[in-house]
Amino acid sequence: MEAAKVFFNSNLRFLRNRKKFSQEHLAQQLGYTRSKYTALENGQTENPPLVDLIKISDFFKIPLDHLLKQDLGRWSEYELRKMEIGSKEYINGKNLRVLSITVTPDNKENMEYVPVKAKAGYAAGYADPEFLATLPKFSMPNLPRGGTYRMFPTTGDSMLPIPEGSDVVARYVQDWKTLKPNTPCIVILKGEQDFVFKQVSLQKNGTLLLRSLNKDYQPYTVPVNEVLEIWQYIKHQTDSLPAPETDLQEIKQLIVNMQKQLNKG
Structure with a gap:
């Protein structure tokens, strides 16, 4: 029987890069030394302890079965996001919120801009990928x-x-x-x-x-x-310059300055 393929190492690298974390930063987040984390990601740790697998699964909010058996690099960003929040609660744990997003050809999230002309339709189309696809996109x-x-x-x-x-x-x-x-x-x-x-x-x-x-x-x-x-x-x-101080503001500042002088006296 052919052995089941395990994607843990490649998934760990993919999930770290998706978060834009360095190995050092992710090691700190997980409470590991840099060398321990590097060994896990590079496949140098034979049979990683179950406690480590569970910790990584919980950190990325990816089911352990998927972390081990699925090639997550082939998943769309929408599928990944939906899986991540599939167990989250809607304030009191009874409803789910799934955020629709758009991504670049290399699978990075866009920032969408909701122009004034699209404001009236946002409440109806906020979860519709086709509506989001019509919005201007950029990065910052x-x-x-x-x-x-x-x-x-x-x-x-x-x-x-x-x-x-x-x-x-x-x-x-x-x-x-x-x-x-x-x-x-x-x-x-x-x-x-x-x-x-x-x-x-x-x-x-x-x-x-x-x-x-x-x-x-x-x-x-x-x-x-x-x-x-x-x-x-x-x-x-904004493209608006700050408004100049009014006479009232100038008078207020004058009173404050006088009070400071009196306190010094």
């Missing part, structure tokens, strides 16, 4: 590794001092429980003709509290089952 340097990114245009003044019309670069949030209170996010809501840019806090009663940076806008809540996606703010781009 100096983004944190290991994330999926998308760029969204903003409208209105609810998040001033971030200027109206800014383009927000955001990272997809798979586990909403990881969000810290008042995290700036793009929130995609069901039935909405637009998405919202707000500070987000997950409440214990199963709602999201949405706040604006602009204090003229009142906070409000939405049930989590009305939320399709959450994208955490990373940075924004």
Whole structure:
């Protein structure tokens, strides 16, 4: 009987490169020495201990059977992403969220830009690969590794001092429980003709509290089952120059300077 082929070593190398990790960095993440990790990846460790196989399987969120028996380098990025989150929970463990993405010919993720003309259709087409294929795609340097990114245009003044019309670069949030209170996010809501840019806090009663940076806008809540996606703010781009200081701001600064002088006296 022909022996079953094992893809562990090549899969380990593929998964590390997919995360854009060096051998040294991944060894640190797994709690290994560089030499131990290198031996595992290069096939120099005969019969790796089961505890190591399970640790690597859990780290990459790849079933152990697939890690050993499947040539993951032949899988599409969408298939890999779907497998990774197949066991994840939707806040309370009952529903799944599968993120559709697009990739380059060499299987690297694109960053999609959602132009203003596509905003109204995003809530309906966010999970449709054909819709995503119509969006402009590009790459941006100096983004944190290991994330999926998308760029969204903003409208209105609810998040001033971030200027109206800014383009927000955001990272997809798979586990909403990881969000810290008042995290700036793009929130995609069901039935909405637009998405919202707000500070987000997950409440214990199963709602999201949405706040604006602009204090003229009142906070409000939405049930989590009305939320399709959450994208955490990373940075924004704008072609607007900062507004010059007003007379009121100059007077305020003058008072502050006078107070400092009085305190020194």
